Amino acid sequence: MSPGQPGQPSVAHLLPPPEVALARSRPRPPFPVAPLLMICLAIGLGGLLLSGTGDPASGSIVRTAVVFIPLIVLLALSFWGGTMARRFRDENTFVTRVEDSARLDHYDSAVPGLVPLLGAAMLSPLHRLRALFVYVMALLRCGRYEEATRAIDQLLEEGVTSGMVPPLKAARAYSLLREDRLHDADRALTELKRLGRDGNFSALAAVAEAYRDVRTGNSDAILEHHAQRCDNVRRQVGRRLADLEAMAAWAHLRKSDLPAAQFHWSRATLLDSPRELVDRYPELNAVAAACPARPVPPETLEVPPQHWRPA
Amino acid sequence: MSPASADIALFRRWNSLGQTVRYTLLAVLIVGSMMLWMPQGIRLVGSGLVILAMLVYVALWMLTLKSARRAAEAPDLIARREYDLAERLLRQSIGGFSLAPINRLGELYNLAVLRQVQSRYAESADLTGFILSARQRTPFEIPARLVRLEAVLELGNLAAAHAELLRLWSFPLPVNESGRLLLAALRYEAAVGAHEHSLAGLPAKLKLAQTLGAEGYAKAHAHLASAARNSNRPDLARWLQDRSDLVAGTTPTL
Numbered sequence: 001m002s003p004g005q006p007g008q009p010s011v012a013h014l015l016p017p018p019e020v021a022l023a024r025s026r027p028r029p030p031f032p033v034a035p036l037l038m039i040c041l042a043i044g045l046g047g048l049l050l051s052g053t054g055d056p057a058s059g060s061i062v063r064t065a066v067v068f069i070p071l072i073v074l075l076a077l078s079f080w081g082g083t084m085a086r087r088f089r090d091e092n093t094f095v096t097r098v099e100d101s102a103r104l105d106h107y108d109s110a111v112p113g114l115v116p117l118l119g120a121a122m123l124s125p126l127h128r129l130r131a132l133f134v135y136v137m138a139l140l141r142c143g144r145y146e147e148a149t150r151a152i153d154q155l156l157e158e159g160v161t162s163g164m165v166p167p168l169k170a171a172r173a174y175s176l177l178r179e180d181r182l183h184d185a186d187r188a189l190t191e192l193k194r195l196g197r198d199g200n201f202s203a204l205a206a207v208a209e210a211y212r213d214v215r216t217g218n219s220d221a222i223l224e225h226h227a228q229r230c231d232n233v234r235r236q237v238g239r240r241l242a243d244l245e246a247m248a249a250w251a252h253l254r255k256s257d258l259p260a261a262q263f264h265w266s267r268a269t270l271l272d273s274p275r276e277l278v279d280r281y282p283e284l285n286a287v288a289a290a291c292p293a294r295p296v297p298p299e300t301l302e303v304p305p306q307h308w309r310p311a
Numbered sequence: 312m313s314p315a316s317a318d319i320a321l322f323r324r325w326n327s328l329g330q331t332v333r334y335t336l337l338a339v340l341i342v343g344s345m346m347l348w349m350p351q352g353i354r355l356v357g358s359g360l361v362i363l364a365m366l367v368y369v370a371l372w373m374l375t376l377k378s379a380r381r382a383a384e385a386p387d388l389i390a391r392r393e394y395d396l397a398e399r400l401l402r403q404s405i406g407g408f409s410l411a412p413i414n415r416l417g418e419l420y421n422l423a424v425l426r427q428v429q430s431r432y433a434e435s436a437d438l439t440g441f442i443l444s445a446r447q448r449t450p451f452e453i454p455a456r457l458v459r460l461e462a463v464l465e466l467g468n469l470a471a472a473h474a475e476l477l478r479l480w481s482f483p484l485p486v487n488e489s490g491r492l493l494l495a496a497l498r499y500e501a502a503v504g505a506h507e508h509s510l511a512g513l514p515a516k517l518k519l520a521q522t523l524g525a526e527g528y529a530k531a532h533a534h535l536a537s538a539a540r541n542s543n544r545p546d547l548a549r550w551l552q553d554r555s556d557l558v559a560g561t562t563p564t565l
Contacts, residue, residue, distance in 0.1 A: 045362060100486040103522050231560075238525030238558035270553055297547045302514040 009107035012142035014115050018151035021135055022158070025118040025128050036077065044070040088123050095127045102134045107141050110134060129160055136171055145178045166195045170204035177208070177215050185212060203236035210247045214283050219251035226251075242272035243280065249287045262291045269293035315426070315437035321406050322419055322441075329409055332371065339364040375410045378403075382414070385421045389428060397425055413449060416442055420451040423458050436462040436471075453482055460495045464502075472499050490523045497534035509538035510547075529559035 015021075047069075094117060101110035114135055122128040132155055139148035152172040160168065169192045176185035189212055192205045206229035213221045226248045233240050249264035265287055268277060274293045278284050339360055346357025382404035388397035404418045423438035439459035442451055449455075460475040476499060479492055493516060500509040513535070520531040532555035539548035 041365075044365070096485050103486050104518055234525055234558065234560050236525060238528045239521050241558060267557060270550070270557060294550075297550050299510070299544075299547060300513055300517055300550070302518075 009111055009138070009142060011108055011111040012138075012144070014111050015135065015138055015142065015144070016115070016118065018139075018147050018154060021118040021132065022151065022154055024120060025122050025131065027123060027125055027128060028121050031080075033077065033081075036073070040070045040073045084123070091117075091123050091127050095130050098134050099130060102137055107138055111138055114138065126161070129155075129164060133164060133168070136168070140171060140175060143178075145175045148172075148175045149179065166192065166204055169195065170208050173208040174211065177211055180215075182212070182215060185215075203233045203240060206232045207240050207243050210244055211281060214247050214250055214281065217254070219254040222247055222251040239271055242268045242270075242277065245271070246277045246281065246284050246287065249291060250281075250284055253287050253290055258290065261287060265291035266294045314431075315434035315441075318405060318419070318422060318434075318438065319441050322415060325406060325408065326412055326415060329412065329415075332408075333410055336364050336368050336371075340368075371408070371410050374408060375414070378407050378409055379411065379414045382418045382421070385418070386424070389421070389425055392428075394425060394429060397421075401425065416445060416449050416451060420455055420458075423455065427458055427462060430465075432462040432465040435459070436466060436468075453479070453484065453488055457488060457491050457495070461491075464495055464498050467502075469499065469502055486519070486522050490519055490527060493519050494523070494527055494531055494534075497531060497538070501534055501537060504541075506538040506541040509535060510542060510544075525558050529555045532558070 016024075094113065098110050098113040098117065101107070101113065114131060117131050118135060122131065132151070136148055136151050136155070139145075139151060149172060152168050152175070156165070156168060156172075169188060173185050173188040173192055176182075176188055189205065189209055192208065195205075206225075210222055210225070210229055213219070226244065229244050230241060233244060245264045245268035249261045249268060252258075252261035252264060273296075274284075274288045278288050343357045343360030343364060346353050346360065348354075349357065381400060385397045385401050388394075388400065401418055401422045405415065405422065409415050419438055420442055423435045423442065426432070426435035426438060436459055439455045439462065442449065442455045443459065456475055456479050460472055460479065463471040463475065472495075476492075476496055484492060497509055500506070516531070516535065520528050520535075523531060532551050536548045536551035536555060539545075539551055
């Protein structure tokens with residue numbers, strides 16, 4: 001997809017392919033600190049025993065070695081440890097900044113920060129996972145669904161922390177739906193629902209399931225489960241209610257119930273802009289064309305309202 | 312003596328013991344090393360002292376790490392609302408030996424968070440006040456200030472809230488902390504009647520509110536709606552209140 005397309009970050013072309021991002025960012029094997037410390041301790045203890053009982057002529061050399069060799073090694077290790085700790089903190093700060101930009105939907109500033117981060121071996125596997133999560137979200141935001149699916153598959157194969165599995169699987173299901181791989185998406189959703197039963201992630205499953213129903217044209221299922229899905233989402237990620245309301249509007253429109261469609265579209269556009277909703281779910285274009293969006297007070301807009309019209 | 316003062320006294324007692332042990336071990340190590348250059352009999356005693364000091368030091372660090380690992384479970388327990396278990400764990404850690412004062416401050420911070428979720432705001436404010444008065448700069452400074460700000464707001468101490476807000480505004484905060492600060496600032500501004508100030512920079516505040524969970528989102532919008540009503544901007548107030556109602560689950564007036 002070309003950069004600068006409406007609703008997509010203008011820096012989309014900066015994102016590397018998943019294989020490159022994952023391979024380059026992989027952390028190097030850790031420095032063997034523990035064996036070094038053990039050797040140091042062994043030299044120290046051995047020397048101490050020798051210096052206490054050994055030959056008086058060689059005693060002075062041994063004593064000096066006993067005190068100074070471990071001391072020099074410990075000093076070198078603490079200097080190295082201090083440097084590593086500072087680099088570790090800097091990396092964490094950088095990843096947090098990138099995450100924050102992504103959370104605020106500022107992908108134009110998140111992506112330029114992400115590229116150098118994933119371009120070299122990272123220090124911490126956890127920082128790398130957080131950066132790669134933002135990378136996947138950026139790929140989805142840029143409409144590079146096939147690459148996003150590939151990246152998620154590789155990440156899940158490498159192993160991620162348990163808290164990251166449900167959002168990644170939800171992103172995978174959404175990506176598969178956008179790729180039109182409905183059968184795979186259905187399987188991904190089943191897995192996600194199974195996770196949702198154990199953890200507190202049913203909101204993600206609810207939104208992804210509703211979109212599956214849109215893709216398969218199952219407007220009855222959307223309306224049947226709407227209230228229950230809204231309750232799930234309301235307990236966790238309130239803003240995503242906009243997605244469910246918009247999909248309910250789509251279902252009502254398919255059933256030619258225009259007043260109900262307008263009611264739900266008005267609720268959806270109260271929480272999110274029609275442009276954002278149509279970017280995420282192109283099927284909603286018809287709803288945006290048929291139903292008026294809820295007017296937004298001018299003082300709530302960062303930039304003057306743009307004259308966006310549904311296609 | 313309030314329960315928080317008792318916790319602080321316990322913390323101080325064990326902290327000074329840890330400090331004394333640390334300095335004693337260092338002194339033994341230096342004296343033992345110097346004895347290595349003396350005649351044979353004293354040299355033997357020196358070797359013994361150095362070996363003993365090193366072994367004691369390693370053993371105490373192992374004890375410290377074990378205690379820190381146990382205490383690290385407390386935030387998870389608090390998140391899972393297992394308050395009794397978290398309390399027991401934190402009390403054991405605070406009333407136990409540790410060579411790392413920074414870990415102990417972290418345990419005290421977790422205790423302050425626990426008091427906050429238990430609605431024991433006075434204790435939470437006392438504990439965070441003590442953490443912030445520590446001489447060393449700690450990684451808990453910003454979270455502790457946020458907890459203290461929320462606690463003093465609950466207690467209606469607006470002067471203390473104002474002081475904390477001024478300090479927190481001077482830090483570059485990540486989004487999570489900024490969201491919490493936004494909620495607290497909106498509460499403070501509502502309490503002092505600074506409604507126009509609440510509505511300043513509204514687009515950025517709305518963007519930040521979107522990163523909060525559903526409850527925080529609804530609360531932030533309700534505060535902003537109230538500020539808009541009090542500033543005589545009924546259309547904006549209605550729009551904000553409808554957003555709050557929709558996310559909170561009460562029917563908006565569409």
